[in-house]
Amino acid sequence: xxxxxxxxxxxxxxxxxxxxxxxxxxxxxxxxxxxxxxxxxxxxxxxxxxxxxxxxxxxxxxxxxxxxxxxxxxxxxxxxxxxxxxxxxxxxxxxxxxxxxxxxxxxxxxxxxxxxxxxxxxxxxxxxxxxxxxxxxxxxxxxxxxxxxxxxxxxxxxxxxxxxxxxxxxxxxxxxxxxxxxxxxx
Numbered sequence: 001x002x003x004x005x006x007x008x009x010x011x012x013x014x015x016x017x018x019x020x021x022x023x024x025x026x027x028x029x030x031x032x033x034x035x036x037x038x039x040x041x042x043x044x045x046x047x048x049x050x051x052x053x054x055x056x057x058x059x060x061x062x063x064x065x066x067x068x069x070x071x072x073x074x075x076x077x078x079x080x081x082x083x084x085x086x087x088x089x090x091x092x093x094x095x096x097x098x099x100x101x102x103x104x105x106x107x108x109x110x111x112x113x114x115x116x117x118x119x120x121x122x123x124x125x126x127x128x129x130x131x132x133x134x135x136x137x138x139x140x141x142x143x144x145x146x147x148x149x150x151x152x153x154x155x156x157x158x159x160x161x162x163x164x165x166x167x168x169x170x171x172x173x174x175x176x177x178x179x180x181x182x183x184x185x186x
Contacts, residue, residue, distance in 0.1 A: 038096055057070050070086070086100045116178060147186060
């Protein structure tokens, strides 16, 4: 009987270690966890801190430009799982959330897309409007469904036959590229 109880206990411990991340289905393409595009940054910070740990980081800007900030949201101070971030834009009325970047695969867009999907998966879930590359930001695939798009993982060591990442074309886009981030914009 003790052996059965021990095996049962071990099974429970191992099962709890291998839990899948919870899936959070987003209701729209404008918000995550109560942070909404266009809301005042002060409210977005307050909303994020209700449930998670938030860090305010400085974004490098060109000389003469006003300092800009990015807000990084983690599961907790101890558990540094990067969930999402948001950026700010200023006008005469104050600071507003201009962009939300999903960083964790637990978030699913209304179309079903999330971090970890391949371009092949996305072809079934979304329509693409454009693709562009920069050495600063990487390979960005713009959605035809919502304002924003998908930052793709580009492996520079791999030979993508027929695909020029510096002058990318939608038709030649390899199906095995993986989504690193989902960016929602106004």
